[in-house]
Amino acid sequence: MKNNYHMHTYRCGHAAGTEREMALAASANGLLTAGFSDHSPFPGVPASRVRMAPEEIGEYVENVLEMKAELKGKTDILLGFELEYFAPYFPKVMKMYDQYPVEFIILGQHYLGPDPYGHYVGRPCGEQELTQYVDQSIEGMKTGVYLYFAHPDLPMFIGEDSFYKKEMTRLCEAAAKLDMPLEVNLLGMRGGRNYPNECFWEIAGRVGNRVVLGLDAHAPEDTRDDASEAKAYEWAERFGFRIETELKLKW
Numbered sequence: 001m002k003n004n005y006h007m008h009t010y011r012c013g014h015a016a017g018t019e020r021e022m023a024l025a026a027s028a029n030g031l032l033t034a035g036f037s038d039h040s041p042f043p044g045v046p047a048s049r050v051r052m053a054p055e056e057i058g059e060y061v062e063n064v065l066e067m068k069a070e071l072k073g074k075t076d077i078l079l080g081f082e083l084e085y086f087a088p089y090f091p092k093v094m095k096m097y098d099q100y101p102v103e104f105i106i107l108g109q110h111y112l113g114p115d116p117y118g119h120y121v122g123r124p125c126g127e128q129e130l131t132q133y134v135d136q137s138i139e140g141m142k143t144g145v146y147l148y149f150a151h152p153d154l155p156m157f158i159g160e161d162s163f164y165k166k167e168m169t170r171l172c173e174a175a176a177k178l179d180m181p182l183e184v185n186l187l188g189m190r191g192g193r194n195y196p197n198e199c200f201w202e203i204a205g206r207v208g209n210r211v212v213l214g215l216d217a218h219a220p221e222d223t224r225d226d227a228s229e230a231k232a233y234e235w236a237e238r239f240g241f242r243i244e245t246e247l248k249l250k251w
Helices: 019-028 054-070 090-097 125-143 161-177 186-190 198-207 228-241
Strands: 035-041 076-081 104-107 182-185 211-214
Touching: 019 035, 019 054, 035 054, 035 104, 035 198, 054 076, 054 198, 104 125, 104 198, 182 186, 186 211, 186 228, 198 228
Parallel strands: 035 076, 076 104, 182 211
Antiparallel strands: none
16 A cells, blocks of 8 residues: 555544654555555644644644654655534635635545534434435535545444445445545554445445545554555455546646
8 A cells, every 4th residue: 555645643632642653653664655544633622632722733734744844855754634514614714714724625524513502423324314424424525625534434323234235325426426545444444333335335336436445543653554454355355346546736
């Protein structure tokens, strides 16, 4: 794996590693492109345990740009964010980004509303939550600002398989129509989480979605994961999708 666009720092509250530690590890592990996409804050939303605070952005940007300069010619360090789509906050976040040389953002729809108020879809959810997740995700993809959709199969759905397949087919078909790549998340794979979900990727293979891999690195040692990468390629062959290894930035 030579290009990864999904990498976090300690600032999000559930990862380890400074910008410097993550960048150096990514470079040492052979990445030619290492995109920082730490969890974006939302202006006006209470402090969170799962994303950086708004007052941290300046230092985050400064440190990433410092590593970009230091590793120039060896590893292309990119400045980005992982951002959920919450319609009422979206214009405020875009205005906040205008202050910085942001190069990309990825869609990571963990919550149905800004935490601590919104349901986290990585916990058990039913039909209403899954439908809202799909609706919200499609609305986010339609903005055209996201590079790709991270762990689109995150929801831990506890209902009927037929309902899951119907809703996730709707999501995959929308992503295909919007030319939005979907991510096989290697953190979920190496952690034995409920995602990547085989049923989802069978649907994606049938629909013909664009697919990328994301290390979702939360610590320096996560910047290489040969075992999960190999398993992802096995899934690609099994379910009939092709993995893209490099993406063209939109910003």
